[in-house]
Amino acid sequence: MSLQIRDLYAGYGRLEVLHGVSVAVEPGSIAAVVGANGAGKTTLLRAVSGLLRASAGTIRLGDRDVTRLGAESIAAAGLAHVPENRLVFPSLTVADNLTLGAWTRRRDRTALAQRRAQVVEYFPHLAERLGQPAGTLSGGEQQMLAVGRGLMARPSVLILDEPSLGLAPRVIREIFATLARLRSDEGLGILLVEQNVRAAFKIADHAYVMDRGSVLMEGEPTALLDDERVQQAYLGGGYVRVSDESANERPEAADAAKPESLPGPAR
């Protein structure tokens, strides 16, 4: 099932954050969305999962228009949202956290147990920790649990908000390798929001660069890494905007580039 976001407008109260964003995720593919802090990446994911109402534009899941549906209906239609900050329930066990992710098919205990076994197979680290409170897991394990919980409902489309945040490179590689495996094994369509451009572009089939509520560029990840504008934005330190005279009026934008998570020189 594909996810098609067309010309989406959304925001908070009177503040419009997304000004006509179009992003597509095909089944069995990974689309990466990168952009500086405040670009609207999280807002985009919230709008897609129904936590935030779009003011204009359309969101389609497969052949269904889900633009006006609430979060529960969108989840039931096949979309799973793994929000930022890996919000696991710390006092519940790993197993119970997983079960909560399967709320749409809670009554079928056999199917639930089967799915949990599959999810644990994707994230073997969770296997020995099923009875342990989720709060006692390491950051990487909590992120695996957050993704695993999203998988429990057998979604067709998975959207993730900065899953690499604060994790060691080895753990990031492991989680991203699992995402790549889910793409092929389950034909999952994945929308991956990331500040870690290098890691995201390595596994993505298509990439989008967002800037202040709009898609500035899109294309093949390798082509984007070679693009001078992407290099200026992500490799040069200061955040230089294209055709934007107001760039100098926003000195905070220079901080926005989180240099520790940005790609090295383009190869």
Ligand SMILES: Nc1ncnc2c1ncn2[C@@H]1O[C@H](COP(=O)(O)OP(=O)(O)OP(=O)(O)O)[C@@H](O)[C@H]1O
């Ligand atoms: N609940 C909210 N109420 C009002 N404004 C908000 C709210 N959440 C986000 N914003 C504003 O919307 C804009 C986009 O924020 P958003 O969180 O979508 O950016 P982002 O690209 O995810 O940034 P980051 O990389 O820091 O996660 C920002 O200007 C932010 O201040």
Ligand SMILES: [Mg+2]
């Ligand atoms: Mg965000």
